[in-house]
Amino acid sequence: MSTVADVIVVGGGPAGVAAAVELRRRGVKHVTIVDREPHLGGATRHCSHSPFGMREFGRLYFGAAYGRRLERAAAAAGVEVLTGHSVVSLGEQGALTVTSPRGVDMMSAKRVVIATGARETPRSARFISGDRPVGVITTGTLQSYAAFHGLMPFRRPLIVGSELVSYSALLTCLAHGARPVAMVEPNPYALARAPFTWLPRLAGIPFHCGAELIDIVGxxxxEAAKIRLENGTVQTLACDGVLLTGCFTPESALLLRSLQGVAPGSAGPAIDQDGRMQNPAYFAGGNVLRAVETAGWSFREGRRVGAAVAEDLARGTAGEAPVTVGFDSPIKLVVPGLLRRNGLATPAFQDFQLRFERRVRGCLSLELNGREVWSRKALWLPERRILVPIPPAAFKAGSVHFRFTEES
Amino acid sequence: MLQTPHPELYDVAIIGAGVVGCAVARRFALAGAKVVLIEKGADILSGASKANSAILHTGFDAPPDSLELELIRAGREEYLEIHESLNLALMKTGALICAWSGEDAEKLEEIEKQGRANGVAELRLLSASSARETMPGLAGRLVAALEVEGEHIIDPWSAPLAYLTQAVALGARFLRGAELLNGTFGGGWTLQTTNGAVRASAVVNAAGLYGDVVDQRLGFTAEFRIKPRKGQFVVLDKAACRHVPRIVLPVPTATTKGIVVCPTAFGNVLIGPTAEEQEDRVRATVETGTLRTLLQRGAEIVPALADIPVTAVYAGLRPATEEKAYRIFARPEKRAITLGGIRSTGLSAALGLAQHAMKLHAAFGEKFDAPPLIPKVSVPNLTETLERDWQRPDHGEIVCHCELVTRREIEAAMASPVPPGDFGGLRRRTRAGMGHCQGFYCNARLAAMTKGQLATSLAAGEQGKQ
Structure with missing residues (x-):
């Protein structure tokens, strides 16, 4: 069987639904969301306590309720929703191979929007030393245990990380009767901001900055985890799990294995100012572009990409080869990483989004054709979004490059 | 633990359900013997056999005129004969032994000569440029290569599962959680295990990392001592496989085959193993620094691998001994066979070892009546070389999205004749949780689906299977 749509959106989280709804609002007839899970909502479905939806729906929703709100929004807009459908591969001209309980289908569309979101980096890719027993998991997995199955993977975990999600993980533990033995962060400071960083102290859970997990035993x-504290002493903590939080990475396996590839740095697809990839039949928005932003940010980004796709369909493909935006280390990523001369009149992305690999002080500057057009000196922190307005001249430039000069 | 008696008298008790034990169980069951396979762990492949590089070797570099060479060749031949009927994968990738220095290049001719002496005909010395024609991803500093056409990749977990499944279909019994405590011989064997007593006429020690310990518990003076050799591996995302269509071997040293870069039957790329001597037979830890080095080594061999994300890491122990050779002993007076010191070539040689054990057993003077009918057995395909369940209708749903594992596959594994005993066993039988997210999406679902059915439950506070 073969389905033909105007636009197929892969992934029904905030970005994907927002894109699909916006496409319908702009009169695109056949818009289909393909999602592998049984319901829309993406990662928000299992986040039981983060409030979502204030800016996009004018009220607060929690976890699964936000997903249901997205489902209603998609249905009201006349979006075709195919849940329980996994995209297996992406073809050249917007042709997708999909598997569902019926078996394998081919689907195709004039444009495809990739909105597959992000996930946390697992233990293996973090190269953590030790045995490999049951009970070493990520926040997303923990929340699935608690939210979908009423189970807990451990009772006394060690929490690794201090991003916003790490504190959400801590709350999930406490809400479900698990008592973390400690929280450790390899950086010398917590990555999230106050008041979240007060949580461990309020809950009476030791929090160690500059501490590294060096061994898992069991x-x-x-059965235990060994940590090396900032002062060099090694502690062995008896625990029954290790909860790895944060270190989000785009869920871009589909792109990695198809012709599209991913951009170095972001590990997501390279897109231009309209959200369009190198292959102009493909667009992307939301956390697949870079890890990681809030549901609200992803929703707004998805909506803007949806608007761009609608305009692109009406106008015709921008086939021209894009210019790649260059950047120096320790800049980790720049989104959009491509610029096209013949983009839309109002681009979906007004700003470059940048992130740094590490905490660093220095001068960040933007050069067009070798000439500096923007610069700023500051202390730059990793896991913080940096926005640099895209100057209109950049779309016409032959070379676009972010430089960095570190101050000692 | 409850001492349930197992009063039947078996013809053969095999100790250890690694790849060798499973192959031996199959061989004896096919011959008509009443077989019991005793395993300390919760599942098959709980020891050395769970971690290897999944290569079906030709024996080109095995010691000349050795038993090891003979058994690798016999095992390989039988695998090639039976793999289709058991639905087991075979990737005819061939291998390139790569010389990265002039010094190494000089050794290639010698290796070729030995390979030919070992009876491996399909060998070809290649210039760097012709080698890179067959595999363009190889680093430019390649000096020369030796191509070994017959080196293949297989699924290292489904193969032993198929062997045991066939044995079970022929009436063999698989006894898990049964660590051998001691054995006494008085005309026949009485084996005390942590899961009851077993009586058998003959015994085969295929206990891998505990081969020496088991010999002692059977009352023998151990003829060898196991010296565990740890190997760490890095598995790269499937995006890597287009760069690595063949097995890339270094010029071997006296002690190890060295770091291999090869495709896996599941579509990933493997880098490893290390060779680290240790005393501990239990802990096979991965180490941050070593994993980083492996990744770097991989990128030195195939530069494109530097940009590919890591999917998994693992470590295993190989049952090395004081000597390089297999340590095989038959004790006809007590109808006992020891298959010891089966190191990295165990996967290739397992079926050959089983034939050899059968031959040794024949000298004990016991005969079996071959079963009139050999039941048709096949195992589910998990590899990218044959059709997968997600490609067929009515699979229920996809549970593990990364590896496209269906609900039907997981339910079938749980209900199979040799069901998984622990989470590792479920992963090896279905690939669930083996993909790039390593269970981020499916682990909780699997915990719910396998509740009460695995030895160590995924959820805390849940009783594991007794």
């Missing part, structure tokens, strides 16, 4: 289930 043959069947986790």
């Amino acid at each position: 043959q069947n289930r986790v």
Whole structure:
């Protein structure tokens, strides 16, 4: 069987739904969301306590309720929703191979929007030393245990990380009767801001900055974890799990294995100012572009990309080869990483989004054709979004490059 | 633990359900023997056999005229004969032994000569440029290569599962959670295990990392001592496989085959193993620094690998001994066979070892009546070389999105004749949780689906299976 749509959106989280709804609002007839889960909502479905929806729906929703709100929004807009459908591969001209309980289908569309979101980096890709017992998991997994199955993977975990999600993980533990033995952050400071960083102290849970997890012990289930504190002393903590939080990475496996590829740095697809990839039949928006922003940010980004796709359909493909935006280390990523001369009149992205690899002080500057057009000196922190307005001249420039001069 | 008696008298008790034990169980069951396979762990492949590089070797570099060479060749031949009927994968990738220095290049001719002496005909010395024609991803500093056409990649977990499944279909019994405590021989064997007593006429020690310990518990003076050799591996995302269509081997040293870069039957790329001597037979830890080095080594061999994300890491122990050779002993007076010191070539040689054990057993003077009918057995395909369940209708749903594992596959594994005993066993039988997210999406679902059915439950506070 083969389905033909105007636009297929892969992924029904905030960005994907917002894009699809916006496409319908702008009169695009056949818009289909394909999502592998049984319901829309993406990662928000299992976040039981983060409030969502204030800016996009004018009220607050929690976890699954926000997903249901997205489902209603998609239905009201006349978007075709195919849940329980996994995209297996992306073809050259917007042709997708999809598997569902019926088996394998081919689907195709004039434009495809990739909105597959982000996930946390697992233990293996973090190269953490030790045994490999049951009980070493990420926040997303923990929240699935609690939200979908009423189960807990451990009772006394060690929490690794201090991003916003780490505190959400801590709350999930406490709400479901688990008592973390400690929280550790390898950086010398917590990555999230106050008041979240007060949480461990309020809950009476030791929080160690500059502490590294150096060994996991246990043959069947986790029995202990060894941490090296900032002062060099090694502590062995008896625990029954290790909760790895944060270190989000785009869920871009589909792109990695198809012709599209991913951009170095962001590990997501390279897009131009309209959200369009190198292959102009493909667009992307939301956290697949870069890890990680809030649901609200992803929603707004998805909506803007949806608007751009609608305009692109009406206007015709921008086939021209884009210019790649260059950047120096320790800049980790720049989104959009491509610029096209013949983009839309109102681009979906007004700003470059940048992130740094590490905490660094120095001068960040933007050069067009080798000439500096923007610069700023500051202390730059990792995991913080930096916005640099895209100057209109950049779309016409032959070379666009972010430079960095570190101050000692 | 409850001492349930197992009063039947078996013809053969095999100790250890690694790849060798599973192959031996199949061989004896096919011959008509009443077989019991005793395993300390919760599942098959709980020891050395769970971690290897999944290569079906030709024996080109095995010691000349050795038993190891003979058994690799016999095992390989039988695998090639039976793999289709058991639905087991075979990737005819061939291998390139790569010389990265002039010094290494000089050794290639010698290796070729030995390979030919070992009976491996399909060998070809290649210039760097012709080698890179067959695999353009190889680093430019390649000096020369030796191509070994017959080196293949297989699924290292489904193969032993198929062997045991066939044995079970022929009436063999698989006894898990049964650590051998001691064995006494008085005309026949009485084996005390942590899961009851077993009586058998003959015994085969295929206990891998505990081969020496088991020999002692059977009352023998151990003829060898196991010296565990740890190997760490890095598995790269499937995006890597287009860069690595072939097995890339270094010029071997006296002690190890060295770091291999090869495709896996599941579509990933493997870098490893290290060779680290240790005393501990239990802990096989991965180490941050070593994993980083492996990744770097991989990128030195195939530069494009530097940009590919890591999917998994693992470590395993190989049951090395004081000597390089297999340590195989038959004790006809007590109808006992020891298959010891089966190191990295165990996967290739397992079926050959099983034939050899059968031959040794024949000298004990016991005969079996071959079963009139050999039941048709096949295992689910998990590899990218044959059709997967997600490609067929009515699979229920996709549970593990990364590896496209269906609900039907997981339910079938849980209900199979040799069901998984622990989470690792479920992963090896279905690929669930083996993909790039390593269970971020499916782990909780799997915890709910396998509740009460695995030895160590995924959820805390849940009783594991007794």
